[in-house]
Amino acid sequence: MREFDYQRAHDVAGAVALLGADPDTRYLGGGTNLVDLMKTGVERPARLVDIRELPLDEIGTTPEGGLRIGATVTNGGLAAHPEVRRRYPALAQAVLAGASGQLRNMATVGGNLLQRTRCGYFTDVTQPCNKRVPGSGCPAIQGEHHNHAILGASDHCVAVHPSDMAVALTAFDAVVRFETADGPGQVPLADFYLPVGDTPHRETALPPGALITGVTLPPAPVAARSRYRKVRERASYAFAIGSLAAALDVRDGVVRDARLALGAVASRPWRAVAAERVLTGAPATAETYAAAADAELAAARPLPHNGYKVDLVRNLVVAVLTELAEETAR
């Protein structure tokens, strides 16, 4: 590991000033991803600014009836919070589906959004990787890619974003708040992750040096009946091979409102806008759910070894929406 300087920030402005847009400096939250990547040499910062003691560890309600979640709230604290579990149960489920109890107690909300892909070529510094070394190539396209993207990928990168939490946040229109030396800003999570294109090393819309201060969830009554389901290669403590955050409002057999976001299918959490369009106003039947999934998956471009994800996602959508509709009927 490269040697590094360490400084601890105690307020947001101080943290931003300490980092000073220095490309060789990183904010340190829980460290569960950054420290791991430093050990393997993927990340080689010259300086860390520790932000864990910033006063950003609260979850509060907004006047409109949404939630404000601080950036240093731990994953464990987020999933345990009564208002998260009451208003956005799929968000609590998504967080609980990720990592282990120990890692959830360390990992922070801000760090979760900024965690890096687990693509085996990205995490192996002896391999080419356009995300790690721009222009060096993408061995995954011809190589090991059974867990990789089927939507929104490019010839330059087919890695998927690993977060479960961000999938649920995307379904519920979360907005990321951040602070820069020039003042605060915010960006909808839907626009937070950049399209892959030919710049897979550029992952987010955060300005240089920006510090994520929190996430705002707008009120979403439909989210009170929501669910996160994750499919993985073992029962627990593994990354998704496909996941779905969904909320459904059915009245008189007709879908009034639907929110869907997919995980482990793209470089970012994938809001299923085409599927939502098919669902809204349609009869709440398995045929509708399948048509919605097909509408979204029409854009899928699977690789030779991950075509199974198309069927997996289609089945996930039908199964989860069927369950949600049955709950509504009860």
Next chain:
Amino acid sequence: MRKKQPMASSTSSVITLKINGEKYTLPVDHRTTLLDALRERLDLTGTKKGCDQGQCGACTVLLDGRRSVACLQLAVAAEGREITTIEGVADGDRLHPVQQAFLDLDGFQCGYCTPGQICSAIGMIEEHAAGWPSAVTEDVRPEAGPPPLTAEEIRERMSGNLCRCAAYVSIVDAVARAAEARPDEGHAHSATGAEEAVA
């Protein structure tokens, strides 16, 4: 906070760690993990190194009462926190109820993962007592109340601790018994949870 003007870069610090109620002051290279500080610098070798990348749970300790992996925790960043290791969970010669349950029910074979299992179980039982749901909790809404600590719940909540001897069956039994013995836990769930958990 230190001032923001450029300063000589420093790659080491003298830190004070509070471990099992005692203060230890030592110089550390910033690259030192809490795990290596405990084992290599402070002779607290009860905390074990398995994978060293956050996947096995052998290095589990409690930070401010919450279970965490010491291999991904930088020692310098642990300054100011209450660190509890396996050496600090017993009350003098009286074993912690989780330790006693692991002994009584053979919750181990070779023993290498055991300190991490025990620290993790201690933290997990507290999380459950605080009403935290898990990934296998059917209804996470607070109105549903805390889920009984069934064997399925224990397996999910302890999935961050691997045991290459595969002593899992006994580990689940030991955790269930220790949870049952917890003052607030036993009577709250004895009818629904504990019997099922050890079944």
